[in-house]
Amino acid sequence: MDNYIEFKNIKKAFIGQLAVKNVSFSIRKGEIHALLGENGAGKTTLLNILHGLFPATEGEIFIGGKKVEFFDSKDAIKEGIAKVHQEINLVPEMTVMQNIMLGDEKRKGILLNKKQMYQETEEILKKLKCKFNAKDKVSRLNTGEKQMLQIAKALKGQAKIISFDEPTSSLSNNEVKTLFSIIKELKSQGITVIYISHKLDEIYELCDRATIMRDGEYINTFEIKGLDKSVLIKNMVGRDVEMFAKRQKPLRANYLQTVLSVEHISGKEGYEDISFNLYKGEILGFFGLVGAKRTEMMKGIFGATPLIQGKIYKNNKEIKNCSPYNAISHSIGFLPENRKEEGFIKDLNNTDNMALASLDYFERNFFQNKKQKYKNALEKGKRVGLMPNDPDFITRNLSGGNQQKVIVGKWLTTNADILIFDEPTKGIDVGSKADIYAIMEELLEEGKSIIMISSELPEIIGMSDRIIVMHEGKITGVLKREEFNEAEILLRAVGGKE
């Protein structure tokens, strides 16, 4: 069937904004169909309409020739249309099993049938090769594990159509491999898959066709086989862009000047005896697989979680009883990986979210200087390429990638001279990634130093001055730029070499 899912003249208007404008295209039965486009192009919005999260303002959707109209995501799930969300949507206080079965609990008479639910959960987890158990509490899982759980949840029902909205942004290579083999398996069972991602390699490995959206409009649909990447990008961005992460400016790290010195720190999250130095003007990359505890360790350095032991020196002065508040007053900034939970305040607008880490700076005789904050938001928004660059826009209503840009803007607003970026380009489109890289280089020029956690090898190799590799909470290698080598880095990341 050539037109299994058909979008006809779909339009979606939000208060003050037209997010999807007259989009029509169709998806074949049993194919893996990519949805591509820049941040804010309307991809997530279109999927949300398909899944009944909100109605389209105009237009119709046909599935298998039948017009469908869902008033609620439950209706869609009943029809076999499942979704893996872009943002993590789990109840942290519940167990893995409870989250998977949420809203669809199995019963035996009036009582819950726990045995059956555990059994079904274990089966799904096994199929996905998850390392956690049905009885684990969700709040104890790390971001990658939570993402796998989201996927498990979507796979539970008898789905005919499954959509993935940037599923790999918090997964490590191995998990991505598992996920891909699952998606291919789904395809072989005749399930139709819609796949959103900003990583083009994934599209080439996985997808049959790709539909491109730009600025809420339908641009084109391509067969992936034999298609040139640059054509794809040009259609997405409307211009040629630099696809590879690389340093545009001369390296400027000064290995005689240590700005941050971490000595023998350990935390109960599982990182142990970590020591390293950060030098002025360098980008120090941290690579590792899921479970390497990079994020956990950085949270310890930033003071968000307590250290069991170890010392941290900024410019040779010890930072004592560290808390985020203290770290920031020592000019250390931290861009968290998990933007919805740790990055921004949902009901505040871009002006306030960008000012949040610099409230003292914007204070004049007890009062916040609104004009200055507004001007700052406009300026930082422009620098990070925010769309729409409207300081009054409520951050929650921005597209995923644009929310990320607001958080980058928040740290640009502070005068932090050590910036810890945890997956800084997570969810950022191909065109804007280069902007983020350029901003990082500008920060170095301003005399700042950067720690970057990234799970994307090309990014970490392209941007770092040195790379520290971690495996299960321990450092397994420190590599200088001239020693960078994919195979070597991966070997150390799996703990194959100490």
Next chain:
Amino acid sequence: MIKKFNYKKYIVYISFIIVFTVFSIVLKDKGFSSPANLMNILRQTSMISVAAIGMCFAISAGLIDLSIGGVISITALLVALLLKYSISVPVAVTAGLGMGALCGAINGGIVAKVRIPSFLVTLGTSTIFAGASRIMTNLEAVPITNKVFNNVFGSGNIGPISSLFIWTLIMMTIGHIVYKKTSFGKAVLSVGGNESAARYSGINVDKTKFWTMVICSISASFAGIMYAARMHGARYTLGENDVMSVIAAVVIGGTSFSGGKGTIVGTIIGSIVIGILNNGLLLMGLSVSEQMIARGVVIIIAVSLSLRESRD
């Protein structure tokens, strides 16, 4: 661009108009809308309004304070006792507010340091404070004969306007400015909106919670002072039944019960809505028990309207 009418934002003004219009029509012959009665309503609601300003901070920060009733009566009794022993008005009032701050510091200290939810902490302290106010005078009422105090904080007027209402306006202005224009206001909203994101942005979450509880308690103690001045005396029963009205005023006013979003002006309108309700039901000739039932029903309707999530 497309603008949709977002009724939720204006729900407090809509309920205000509805309640006001309904009573104006139904109670036309009973003089509901006479200037004297309207000023009477404002006078009666002033205490709720002032206490609701502090409560708006607490709820916006994702906290709640159930102990304000006890704070109101402790403060009123303390001020009445001090005035009885001829302590000067400024000293007595300052001591009253200091008492409020102390109660707030107890609540806030436990919330911030021991990390117990404010709901549970203040559920406990509410009976402690209420008990303390009973012990203070052995259940005796304390009259206040100081005319200056009674006039300035309660029963006096400036022209046709009650001093109680003027105090409400002053407190509202201060509250609004602190809420909207200071770093503290932003910290309150961000702690209520997303505590971990606030922490990761360097907001001192414990400190913010502590001071929010203190502010909430101080505003309750100011309400206590107004009560004492209006009644020309204090008794342990003052404020006893106010906590529900105060919370309802804040929520009807458009402050999100889960924190992160709120308005001080809306809170005051919300409390006037409650005041109109109390007054109207009384004029309708309902018995006290009937009033209680009717009030509960209307509050549930108004609160559920303002809590309903609009779809986009």
